[in-house]
Amino acid sequence: MPQRLTRQTLRLLGVLVADPCHEWYGLELMERAGLSSGTIYPLLHRLEHDGWLASTREDVDPSRAGRPRRRLYRLTALGQTAASDALAGRPRAGGPSPDLSAGVIA
Amino acid sequence: MILPMLGLLAILLWVARQAVGPLIGQETRGWLVLWCRRLVRRASRSLPEDQGGSFQEDWLAELAELEERPLSALVYAIGLARAARRISAEMGLARPPHGYPSLARLFDLSAAAAYLLLLAPAILAVAIAVKVDAPGPILARRRRLGLHGRPFEILTFRTHRGIEGDGLPPTRLPRPTRVGFLLTRLSLDQIPSLFNVLRGELALIGPPPQVPDLRGESLAVRPGVICWSTLREWGGADIDESEARRRDCARGACNDLRLMISLFLFTLRGGGPR
Numbered sequence: 001m002p003q004r005l006t007r008q009t010l011r012l013l014g015v016l017v018a019d020p021c022h023e024w025y026g027l028e029l030m031e032r033a034g035l036s037s038g039t040i041y042p043l044l045h046r047l048e049h050d051g052w053l054a055s056t057r058e059d060v061d062p063s064r065a066g067r068p069r070r071r072l073y074r075l076t077a078l079g080q081t082a083a084s085d086a087l088a089g090r091p092r093a094g095g096p097s098p099d100l101s102a103g104v105i106a
Numbered sequence: 107m108i109l110p111m112l113g114l115l116a117i118l119l120w121v122a123r124q125a126v127g128p129l130i131g132q133e134t135r136g137w138l139v140l141w142c143r144r145l146v147r148r149a150s151r152s153l154p155e156d157q158g159g160s161f162q163e164d165w166l167a168e169l170a171e172l173e174e175r176p177l178s179a180l181v182y183a184i185g186l187a188r189a190a191r192r193i194s195a196e197m198g199l200a201r202p203p204h205g206y207p208s209l210a211r212l213f214d215l216s217a218a219a220a221y222l223l224l225l226a227p228a229i230l231a232v233a234i235a236v237k238v239d240a241p242g243p244i245l246a247r248r249r250r251l252g253l254h255g256r257p258f259e260i261l262t263f264r265t266h267r268g269i270e271g272d273g274l275p276p277t278r279l280p281r282p283t284r285v286g287f288l289l290t291r292l293s294l295d296q297i298p299s300l301f302n303v304l305r306g307e308l309a310l311i312g313p314p315p316q317v318p319d320l321r322g323e324s325l326a327v328r329p330g331v332i333c334w335s336t337l338r339e340w341g342g343a344d345i346d347e348s349e350a351r352r353r354d355c356a357r358g359a360c361n362d363l364r365l366m367i368s369l370f371l372f373t374l375r376g377g378g379p380r
Contacts (some may be wrong), residue, residue: 004166027168028117036181038188045193067170 052079143181261298313354342372
């Protein structure tokens with residue numbers, strides 16, 4: 001599955017790979033990767049669609065917590081290998097090689 | 107005389123702010139939060155039914171975390187409009203449901219009309235010059251492919267002898283006319299393409315229209331008079347070819363604004379078409 005690897009995608013992947021088993025809120029990823037809401041949600045949506053991420057709703061009762069349930073994102077096994085490959089600059093089988101001249105993680 | 111009055115004004119403002127400030131601050135904060143929620147709802151509404159609801163809940167939940175920082179919340183909520191547009195584009199929805207394309211069209215239309223009015227005397231002069239200099243029509247029409255591959259005829263002032271309709275590379279190079287040479291140098295020959303903008307075939311900013319025989323995949327964005335690739339050729343943009351092409355095909359007000367700003371700065375620096 002060819003993934004368009006922009007500089008921003010790579011930043012996000014860097015954050016995810018740094019702590020692969022952690023479940024992230026969208027906001028956390030936004031702040032850590034330094035991306036805006038307009039950038040991060042399409043990215044997360046695409047990564048989830050391609051199977052690199054899995055998302056779940058958090059396990060809280062909305063009426064008790066006083067707010068709706070937030071969504072948590074986690075790297076899948078596929079995502080982990082794919083992301084590490086992408087960050088290392090290795091071309092994936094069947095996919096285009098990323099353009100790393102744009103620079104990697106901050 | 108002025109100074110003491112200014113001083114008095116400053117004191118009054120300070121008093122007002124101290125007295126009323128906290129009250130307004132609280133109110134404004136509340137309104138800001140409500141406004142952000144409204145923005146979130148509007149953004150998620152533009153996504154398909156089943157998905158939209160899920161996005162709305164997610165985003166409202168995240169917004170709840172930001173309510174302590176109303177400015178961040180505002181930036182967040184505003185960004186979501188863009189997120190929703192891009193997500194629905196990725197889902198392959200044919201056209202984004204809200205405003206930007208028609209806004210762009212309105213802008214193109216008014217700008218093109220304004221330019222044409224402004225340049226009317228110049229256009230007249232050039233038209234006369236072209237007609238007088240060499241026999242033949244004043245305007246050259248070339249076949250091009252526009253939005254979604256729809257063919258149209260792009261209009262330019264005629265700059266060569268003996269060029270026929272369609273703009274394919276001719277086998278025998280037609281000679282440029284004297285006026286034509288000048289027009290090309292000053293880039294004035296492109297002015298009639300503003301009529302194409304009025305007709306909706308062209309935008310002001312967009313990728314170059316495709317030549318029929320050489321086309322790749324059809325354009326998802328209206329082709330434009332100015333594009334990043336052109337600016338790059340003139341030396342006004344420090345990006346490489348693939349980045350220029352990517353920006354050309356990206357839609358969005360921010361992208362176009364960036365191009366306009368770069369073009370403006372470039373012109374100020376004395377740059378121009380090469």
